Amino acid sequence: RKEVEQDPGPFNVPEGATVAFNCTYSNSASQSFFWYRQDCRKEPKLLMSVYSSGNEDGRFTAQLNRASQYISLLIRDSKLSDSATYLCVEAFSGTYKYIFGTGTRLKVLA
Amino acid sequence: GAVVSQHPSWVICKSGTSVKIECRSLDFQATTMFWYRQFPKQSLMLMATSNEGSKATYEQGVEKDKFLINHASLTLSTLTVTSAHPEDSSFYICSAREGRAGSLPDTQYFGPGTRLTVL
Numbered sequence: 001r002k003e004v005e006q007d008p009g010p011f012n013v014p015e016g017a018t019v020a021f022n023c024t025y026s027n028s029a030s031q032s033f034f035w036y037r038q039d040c041r042k043e044p045k046l047l048m049s050v051y052s053s054g055n056e057d058g059r060f061t062a063q064l065n066r067a068s069q070y071i072s073l074l075i076r077d078s079k080l081s082d083s084a085t086y087l088c089v090e091a092f093s094g095t096y097k098y099i100f101g102t103g104t105r106l107k108v109l110a
Numbered sequence: 111g112a113v114v115s116q117h118p119s120w121v122i123c124k125s126g127t128s129v130k131i132e133c134r135s136l137d138f139q140a141t142t143m144f145w146y147r148q149f150p151k152q153s154l155m156l157m158a159t160s161n162e163g164s165k166a167t168y169e170q171g172v173e174k175d176k177f178l179i180n181h182a183s184l185t186l187s188t189l190t191v192t193s194a195h196p197e198d199s200s201f202y203i204c205s206a207r208e209g210r211a212g213s214l215p216d217t218q219y220f221g222p223g224t225r226l227t228v229l
Contacts, residue, residue, distance in 0.1 A: 032216045043203055043220040091216040096142055096207050100153045
């Protein structure tokens, strides 16, 4: 089983829609998670961190479900500029290593 | 703040040559830097963890003699792809861990990446 799993998509949604992605992880002891967004041929950029139950930043909400070992990202009122690949990251304490999921591709359509 | 640069941004080389990629933290000291590789339509794969003043720790399956990593200062790490071959063509991205007081723990900041094409 992969350590961090994501549905690769693509998720095609109209502008203004609400879309949610999930990401499952296998290490029950992990405490730090992140969502990054990556545009085509660019580096990942930090979107949100998820340390406890959840985090909200404007239209973006991330939640952590420890019992089921998954992280979710909710995007409300989707914009065309939200089109990107969203990467889920599990961070390991001590070594500070990141394990990336395969990414979920989002296309917001006009 | 927390800006990471990489140089060069892209490079094309002949098979058999060596290529050096630099990763710099511009406005903070990075005790730990990481090197990733990303093939088309795949996610980032960690190649190695680089700590200033010590040997890099390589992930399983990554040849340390082929991918030489040097972390000589708190703001600079270099990755040298030795005797590059076409299968080494990829997007190489570095990141740096800030670790300052008040910063989020474990946050990594990524460089813009280097696109390597080996002919």
